[in-house]
Amino acid sequence: MARSRPTVADLQSLKGKRQLSKLRVFSLEEAEAAERAGIDLISVPYDVMLDPRFRDAAPTCFAIPGDERIKLGATANEILRMAVNLRAASADAMYCSASLRTIRRLRDEHIPVCGHVGLIPAHATWTGGFKAVGKTAESAAFVWKQVRDLEAAGAFAAEIEVVPASVAAAISRRTPLIMISMGAGTGCDAQYLFSEDVLGSNRGRYPRHAKRYRDFSAEFDRLQNERIAAFREYADDIQSGAYPEPRHTVEADPEEMRKFEAYLESEGY
Structure with a gap:
């Protein structure tokens, strides 16, 4: 049976029923490969999402654009304007690690938002740098508060990055958010890796949670x-x-x- 593009409601109905797959892709070619491989969710740079050929390449992947520009000081109005443009270009949701106030602004305009908890690279200075978050009861409670805040702000999903698997599972069972694990174990609703790690094209350090399936760097x-x-x-x-x-x-x-x-x-x- 032909696959159709899921809605937010479809994803929510799958919570606790099966693991979803998510990839960060960087080009139309990778988006097409994700589509043909049956990947459920893809994170897409803005320029790829705004390319008019995007939906020809990936007609049924649930696309959540994510980009560095938000991390470089964009205002709430600029983020909202970009989100509206991305939705017009067929984005299904918007990744946003900005303030809860900004997330509420997006929600008020009916734009589905995927937030971020645990190790948030853009905000890592507040949690001690690039290391696991949630290894103590106190820091696990901090991650839980992040999730509750995102719920209240109107997000429908959250990436949960480098949080102990048991902590992430306990949180995922207790929230309606679609919890997308990046190094946070199988107790969440989806698993997330970057294509450069999956393909072995990353020339730098590979994170602990990455798994290489090919060696593109040698090629x-x-x-x-x-x-x-x-x-x-x-x-x-x-x-x-x-x-x-x-x-x-x-x-x-x-x-x-x-x-x-x-x-x-x-x-x-």
Whole structure:
């Protein structure tokens, strides 16, 4: 049976019934691959979401655009304006790690919001940097309060990042939010990874929760070596005269060339 694009209500009806899959994709090609692989949810950069070809590539993935621009000081009005544009471009929801007041603004305009709790990279200085949040009863209560605040603000979902699996499971059982685990175990409603980690194209440090299914970096290295070799051969051919060959050029008709030479001579050249 053909798959149809889920609604927020569809996702909420699945809570506690099956695990959803979520990927952060970075291009139309990756969005299409996610669609064809049957991924449920995708996080999409703004420029990909706004590309008119996006829904041809991923017609049934539930798309939640997420972008760094919100983390760079955008105001509530700017976030709202962008959210309206993204919804017009067929976004299903909006990722927002800004203030609860901003999330309420989006909710009031009927824009579904996915929030963020636990380790929030943009706000990590408040929780001690890039490390797990919720390992003590006190910090677990802090994560629970974050979730309750998002509920009150009108969010429908939340990423829960690098929180102990038992804590995340206990929270997920007690909230109506769709809890999207990034390194927070299987007791949540969805699992979330970045495509660069799944594909092995990440050149930097891999987070603990990442799992590599392919080694694209080795393929990229191979292609780069092939690129260098091809460029070197091209440069060598130019120096040796092997390029261009007659088949790479066009020739003038001999009689027309004779006339052109005569013209140049008549002009004193």
